[in-house]
Amino acid sequence: MPDTLHMPTNHPAATSFDAIVVGSGISGGWAAKELCEKGLKTLVLERGRNVEHIKDYPTANTPIWEFPYRGTLSRRVLDANPYISRAAGYDATTAHFFVKDSDHPYVQEKPFEWIRGYQVGGKSLTWGRACARWSDMDFTAPHRYGYGIEWPIGYQDIAPWYSHVEQFIGVCGSKEGIDTMPDGEFLPAFELNCVEQHLSEVLASKFKRHYVSGRWAQVTEPQAIHKEQNRQCLSRNLCMRGCPFGGYFSSNAATLPWAARTGNLTIRPFSVVHSVIYDEQLGKAIGVKVIDANTKAETIYYAKAIFLNASALNTNLILLNSTSQRFPHGLGNDNGLLGKYIGFHNYRAGMSGEFDGFEDKYYRVSKPAECIIPNFRNVYQRDTDFVGGYVIFSGAYREKLNDKNMPSPLGAAFKDAISEPGKWGAYMYMQGETIPKESNHVRLSKDQKDQWGIPLLVTSVDYDENDDKMVKDFIEQGKAMLEAAGAKNIVVNENRQPPGLDIHEMGGVRMGKDPATSLLNEWNQLHHCKNVFVTDGACMTSTGNQSPSILYMSLTARAANYAVEQIQKGVL
Numbered sequence: 001m002p003d004t005l006h007m008p009t010n011h012p013a014a015t016s017f018d019a020i021v022v023g024s025g026i027s028g029g030w031a032a033k034e035l036c037e038k039g040l041k042t043l044v045l046e047r048g049r050n051v052e053h054i055k056d057y058p059t060a061n062t063p064i065w066e067f068p069y070r071g072t073l074s075r076r077v078l079d080a081n082p083y084i085s086r087a088a089g090y091d092a093t094t095a096h097f098f099v100k101d102s103d104h105p106y107v108q109e110k111p112f113e114w115i116r117g118y119q120v121g122g123k124s125l126t127w128g129r130a131c132a133r134w135s136d137m138d139f140t141a142p143h144r145y146g147y148g149i150e151w152p153i154g155y156q157d158i159a160p161w162y163s164h165v166e167q168f169i170g171v172c173g174s175k176e177g178i179d180t181m182p183d184g185e186f187l188p189a190f191e192l193n194c195v196e197q198h199l200s201e202v203l204a205s206k207f208k209r210h211y212v213s214g215r216w217a218q219v220t221e222p223q224a225i226h227k228e229q230n231r232q233c234l235s236r237n238l239c240m241r242g243c244p245f246g247g248y249f250s251s252n253a254a255t256l257p258w259a260a261r262t263g264n265l266t267i268r269p270f271s272v273v274h275s276v277i278y279d280e281q282l283g284k285a286i287g288v289k290v291i292d293a294n295t296k297a298e299t300i301y302y303a304k305a306i307f308l309n310a311s312a313l314n315t316n317l318i319l320l321n322s323t324s325q326r327f328p329h330g331l332g333n334d335n336g337l338l339g340k341y342i343g344f345h346n347y348r349a350g351m352s353g354e355f356d357g358f359e360d361k362y363y364r365v366s367k368p369a370e371c372i373i374p375n376f377r378n379v380y381q382r383d384t385d386f387v388g389g390y391v392i393f394s395g396a397y398r399e400k401l402n403d404k405n406m407p408s409p410l411g412a413a414f415k416d417a418i419s420e421p422g423k424w425g426a427y428m429y430m431q432g433e434t435i436p437k438e439s440n441h442v443r444l445s446k447d448q449k450d451q452w453g454i455p456l457l458v459t460s461v462d463y464d465e466n467d468d469k470m471v472k473d474f475i476e477q478g479k480a481m482l483e484a485a486g487a488k489n490i491v492v493n494e495n496r497q498p499p500g501l502d503i504h505e506m507g508g509v510r511m512g513k514d515p516a517t518s519l520l521n522e523w524n525q526l527h528h529c530k531n532v533f534v535t536d537g538a539c540m541t542s543t544g545n546q547s548p549s550i551l552y553m554s555l556t557a558r559a560a561n562y563a564v565e566q567i568q569k570g571v572l
Helices: 026-037 075-080 136-143 155-169 195-207 224-228 251-260 314-320 411-418 463-485 551-570
Strands: 019-022 042-047 263-270 271-279 283-291 298-302 306-309 340-343 350-354 371-373 391-397 424-432 437-449 455-460 490-494 507-508 527-535
Touching: 019 026, 019 283, 026 042, 026 136, 026 251, 026 306, 026 551, 042 251, 155 251, 155 551, 195 371, 195 391, 195 424, 195 463, 251 263, 271 314, 283 306, 283 527, 306 314, 306 551, 314 340, 314 437, 314 455, 314 507, 350 463, 391 463, 424 463, 437 507, 463 490, 527 551
Parallel strands: 019 042, 019 306, 042 263, 306 527, 340 437
Antiparallel strands: 271 283, 283 298, 340 507, 350 424, 350 490, 371 391, 391 424, 437 455
16 A cells, blocks of 8 residues: 555644544444554544443343343433433443433523433444435435435445445345345345245235335354354344344444454543634645543544535534634535535334234244335325335234233142243335425524534434325225234334434435535535545435435445545545
């Protein structure tokens, strides 16, 4: 690798790197891995504490009965954390990986529950792990149907990078040939249990819809690369505690160790990034200003390329706070769209029902993956009164206890009764596409600052009529599918939870073909500051309906390799 990759010595060596990555989560870990493997001395800045794989998973092997209240949280903790306590997966076994409400305040102009994980590994330690690919229709639908701008890339551009990521992280799934959910490089899928198989058959025959094992970042059958990482899923389904077996993908278990073994990685925890420093004469960014989370000391770190992977809303915050004479309203923000067109996923409705029969079948696997019904709405043409689509996550289960006609809780009859499992049931819940709108935005507070002197983020994000129509359609279709399969006592829950709890916030620094309507080009570079790359959720042009994390990883790997090429050519 040529010497030109390394920063000139006009800055102290201790603060000079070839590349800086802000954030160590899903996408930041991938940026670090790719940059380090290509020979770049890379600094990863993480605002939270250090977390080492295995060593810092304090609850990984603790039986649930050893927790006070069997893992549930005390009223005191719940009252002190009204937002984070509503997050999926948050309880006494995982609380150490979530940010308390008081630790980093923000301003909710409209209700928005911002779920964060400030530690090395970020939210890769607590993510849901769904890894279905976007289809070509996901990229083209917003422009085709007139509810968004055109993506500067399509499925064919990202497909090889999906494969690159899947082979490394380990994604289980079954190849099904589904247009709306393309196949990938899969490890063996988790089997469907008897009721899931029944649902699959009914949906195929009566609705011409797919019900398949989900594509999940679980190493079900380790290949050579996963054995080298010492990773295998044991189906404990305790993932969000941190897995000592590396059964699911996280930055801590995979990408960061891979980056570290190159000798090119430096991780600096407790580093709150204040802003990106823009050099007016050079016409590019030269580094980032960092505030030590504990001492409040300020340091500037320098690099040729800067990757922002702080999670969508924090990346927006950093860029909005990165002002200069050239960019008085935020770095790259010539069109005034920075922080606007925020999107998220609609999780507002779910349902469950009971099934008679199947009583001669039981299973003991604690399966850490769900089934999925890929999007069937507005695919080849608009066929509803709303735009966008939704996927349905689903699963079937057997109640552990048959509580019908239970005898007195004494004696042999009681012991026999509690050994008999109860009825089978199944659930469904939606994950719906939302329309990124200019009115859905984040901005900096003009008068409130956090403990590091950085303006607080103001969130102004809400649902619209399109979301209401989509929820209504899911409820109708979900009930019809469960009823066709024979479900009884179907209970529907339309929770109207505020945006944010989906933990899929996207946009604000969106990609696009036209600098007048977007912030980033097809390589995730700021149009007006080419050595700054944004590859976390902030870059998203639209939200699609599939879970986005594997797309973030793929976009990051693609952009990082492009950045290295540009550095080698002397362009950056």
